[in-house]
Amino acid sequence: MQADTKAILNRLRRIEGQVRGLQRMVDEDAYCIDILTQVAAVQTALENVAVEVLDGHVRGCVADAVAGGEDGDAKLDELMAAVRRFTKAR
Amino acid sequence: MQADTKAILNRLRRIEGQVRGLQRMVDEDAYCIDILTQVAAVQTALENVAVEVLDGHVRGCVADAVAGGEDGDAKLDELMAAVRRFTKAR
């Protein structure tokens, strides 16, 4: 789990660098299409972070609650609410 | 669960009708923006189906496997692979 945390932190630091790079591009009036390409790259990187965090949560917290027979349903409600926030579904 | 199946089937029948409506619009040379608005509506409807199927799967199959201590990890691997297919993440 600590290895996971470190990997996620590294991804987030790289994303921070990418966002700063975007600011530079906008500031220096870079070509719009190049800016859009870079925004798309950051979005994919963020989606990777989301999937990794979700993965750790499902295998850790949710699986423990379900296996322990306690809080399982509440954890599943919460999980599905989080999944919904990543879609346009309601 | 059977109530859920019925609700999902009803949603899919409505989606089929919407897709046929789209064919009519294209065939009758409807205005592109109206077609796009309708495509977006079908996409949201499909996303709702996906979330409902996922919800039933997580609360049924996955929760049972995890609580039963059998197959739990395999079910979680499979679940996360399905979630990834709904993102652009890799």
Next chain:
Amino acid sequence: MQADTKAILNRLRRIEGQVRGLQRMVDEDAYCIDILTQVAAVQTALENVAVEVLDGHVRGCVADAVAGGEDGDAKLDELMAAVRRFTKAR
């Protein structure tokens, strides 16, 4: 343009078949993960339709309005409103 219309109609007919296939899967109680995989396939197919319709619209209607100097701004407003509907952005 008529070749495009035909191609889009063919895509929509295939999507209709996929949606009917989904109904069958749900009706026959297929495995949830297989259903989800199929829903994801239909979503990608629909996104392809949206991009093709948008492509035709931008190159036809919008380009004509902008080049003709008439209605150009209104067409661009309308176009960007349609693009926004395909994102979660506001």
Next chain:
Amino acid sequence: MQADTKAILNRLRRIEGQVRGLQRMVDEDAYCIDILTQVAAVQTALENVAVEVLDGHVRGCVADAVAGGEDGDAKLDELMAAVRRFTKAR
């Protein structure tokens, strides 16, 4: 246009702050669901940036090229390629 650039830069600075906030949350072992909620907020903020950049590009660069009768097709090809990068469509 310069007002737009400033607004986009401000959005990107806020996003950089949100990404640093995410690092802190991960570092301090915040609850996964709270992290996911925050990731979803950053994704929406990035999507808003993308739509704003696209908007400026379409109204500026693309409209000029199309109206000028020069490079119009090349600009439209490039634009549609950028739109495709924001979808899973191929």
